[in-house]
Amino acid sequence: xxxxxxxxxxxxxxxxxxxxxxxxxxxxxxxxxxxxxxxxxxxxxxxxxxxxxxxxxxxxxxxxxxxxxxxxxxxxxxxxxxxxxxxxxxxxxxxxxxxxxxxxxxxxxxxxxxxxxxxxxxxxxxxxxxxxxxxxxxxxxxxxxxxxxxxxxxxxxxxxxxxxxxxxxxxxxxxxxxxxxxxxxxxxxxx
Numbered sequence: 001x002x003x004x005x006x007x008x009x010x011x012x013x014x015x016x017x018x019x020x021x022x023x024x025x026x027x028x029x030x031x032x033x034x035x036x037x038x039x040x041x042x043x044x045x046x047x048x049x050x051x052x053x054x055x056x057x058x059x060x061x062x063x064x065x066x067x068x069x070x071x072x073x074x075x076x077x078x079x080x081x082x083x084x085x086x087x088x089x090x091x092x093x094x095x096x097x098x099x100x101x102x103x104x105x106x107x108x109x110x111x112x113x114x115x116x117x118x119x120x121x122x123x124x125x126x127x128x129x130x131x132x133x134x135x136x137x138x139x140x141x142x143x144x145x146x147x148x149x150x151x152x153x154x155x156x157x158x159x160x161x162x163x164x165x166x167x168x169x170x171x172x173x174x175x176x177x178x179x180x181x182x183x184x185x186x187x188x189x190x191x
Contacts, residue, residue: 080139095160116181
């Protein structure tokens with residue numbers, strides 16, 4: 001695996017964990033390495049201080065090999081996004097606390113702060129309705145949402161945030177801006 005790419009993923013993963021966007025045993029981050037393959041964290045990886053061995057390379061072939069069993073439970077979501085969006089180079093699933101909490105009572109996030117308004121404008125909240133079969137439906141519904149909407153962020157009610165981009169820093173910047181916007185709106189609503 002590309003050492004520079006792994007170093008970037010490790011650095012970003014540590015930063016996102018420090019900000020509480022990734023939790024212990026939940027969250028995922030991946031990078032497309034060629035047209036039919038991507039690297040993603042292994043399941044049950046704590047994304048704070050990851051090493052090269054905690055990432056696994058998966059190929060997007062019709063038949064999934066043994067490596068898929070070791071990969072993050074979100075690997076099918078990442079694979080569906082990569083397959084349907086050629087512009088996706090990086091993907092993350094995170095659960096930023098203020099953003100996820102905000103999704104429980106709102107169907108749209110309209111940031112009130114400068115960066116949120118100028119960069120994000122608004123972020124829809126997707127309601128999966130039934131969590132009982134969400135794991136099976138998620139890959140298709142998430143990739144369909146991104147195909148049909150001009151956004152790189154999908155906030156899923158009570159589940160978290162899926163983001164993708166061609167640039168790793170840009171992807172994480174948008175996650176951070178959304179979390180800060182939701183935090184500010186939450187603090188403001190208490191006053």
